[in-house]
Amino acid sequence: KQEVTQIPAALSVPEGENLVLNCSFTDSAIYNLQWFRQDPGKGLTSLLLIQSSQREQTSGRLNASLDKSSGRSTLYIAASQPGDSATYLCAVLRSNDYKLSFGAGTTVTVRA
Amino acid sequence: NAGVTQTPKFQVLKTGQSMTLQCAQDMNHEYMSWYRQDPGMGLRLIHYSVGAGITDQGEVPNGYNVSRSTTEDFPLRLLSAAPSQTSVYFCASRMGIAGLTDTQYFGPGTRLTVL
Numbered sequence: 001k002q003e004v005t006q007i008p009a010a011l012s013v014p015e016g017e018n019l020v021l022n023c024s025f026t027d028s029a030i031y032n033l034q035w036f037r038q039d040p041g042k043g044l045t046s047l048l049l050i051q052s053s054q055r056e057q058t059s060g061r062l063n064a065s066l067d068k069s070s071g072r073s074t075l076y077i078a079a080s081q082p083g084d085s086a087t088y089l090c091a092v093l094r095s096n097d098y099k100l101s102f103g104a105g106t107t108v109t110v111r112a
Numbered sequence: 113n114a115g116v117t118q119t120p121k122f123q124v125l126k127t128g129q130s131m132t133l134q135c136a137q138d139m140n141h142e143y144m145s146w147y148r149q150d151p152g153m154g155l156r157l158i159h160y161s162v163g164a165g166i167t168d169q170g171e172v173p174n175g176y177n178v179s180r181s182t183t184e185d186f187p188l189r190l191l192s193a194a195p196s197q198t199s200v201y202f203c204a205s206r207m208g209i210a211g212l213t214d215t216q217y218f219g220p221g222t223r224l225t226v227l
Contacts, residue, residue, distance in 0.1 A: 004154060031212050043116075043202055043218035044155075051212050089154070091216070098209045099170070100216065102147075102154030 002027045002094055006103035014111050019077035021106050023090035028068050031093040035064050035075050038087045038105065047088075048075070052095075080110045114138050118203050118219035125193040125226045133188040133222050135203030141217075143206045144186040145170070146178065148199040149221075155202065161186055162209050193226045200224070 003026045013019060023033070032051045036044040048057045048064040050073070056065040061078040077084055089105040119134045137144065145160035157170030161180040175197060177189040186205075190197060201222045206214040 009152075031210065034216060036216075036218075041221075041223075043220045044204075044216075046215045046217070049213060049215055091155075099157060099160070100155075102156075104152055104154045 002030075002092060002101040004090060004092060004101045004103040006088075006090060006106050008106060009104065010107045010109075012109040012111060013080055015080060015082060017080055017110075019075075019080050019084065019108060019110075021075040021077075021088050021090075021108070023073040023075070023103055025071045025073075025092050025101070027094070028071055029095045030068065031095045031098070033064075033066055033073050033090060033092050034100075035062075035073075036089045036091065038089060040086075044089065080108075082110050082112045084108060085110050116203055116205055116217050116219035118201075118222050120222060121220065123222060123224050125190070125224065127193060127195060127226060129190075129193050131190050131193070133190075133201055133203075133224075135186045135188065135219060136184050137186075137203075137205040137217070138184065139205065139207075139217065140183060141205035141207050142183070143209050143214075144180065145204050146176070146186070146188045147202045147204065148172065149202060150199050158188065158201075190224075195226050198224060198226045 035047045050066045063076045087105040087107045091100045091102045116137045146158040147155040159178040161167045203219040
């Protein structure tokens, strides 16, 4: 069974610091990995999708890496801003049944 | 283009009552799904559909029913509400079942409390 873990569960940093969010998964049989952002009381918004054959994806201040063999992904957010405060979730698309397995998320607070 | 819409946003039920959570998407996506989100846990799949007329169970299907009569709509029915079904429910869609680059789109969620 695919287990997805995100540690730490919560993180607080001063504005301007770079954020490093971790995601680990137990089964490397995946099609892709997605990072989502969730604001309080809202739905999930996709940030980045990395295909299993890729090593990283970038969008603006966001960069996500994927090491499928070791079961790890990292989301980097450069020069954090208070507007980056949210919960970040990762999810893997399992290649055996095409279903998503989600981590519980990391809640980020960026202090002004 | 409204994306994925859900109604209602909030709902309070008494134990034993039934209700339907509505979900619609206007992106012509084949794959639709329902998740529940509970504190400290990742999203868990309740039911999913790979196209009109085709539905299947996810990880936590007990107490829920779905149907998919059109591509756009995917309602979730609670048959007899229980306090354990207190949760936030999300509807999601993506283009196809196995698209390597298919982003998953989520609705805004329904916050359900069962007393």
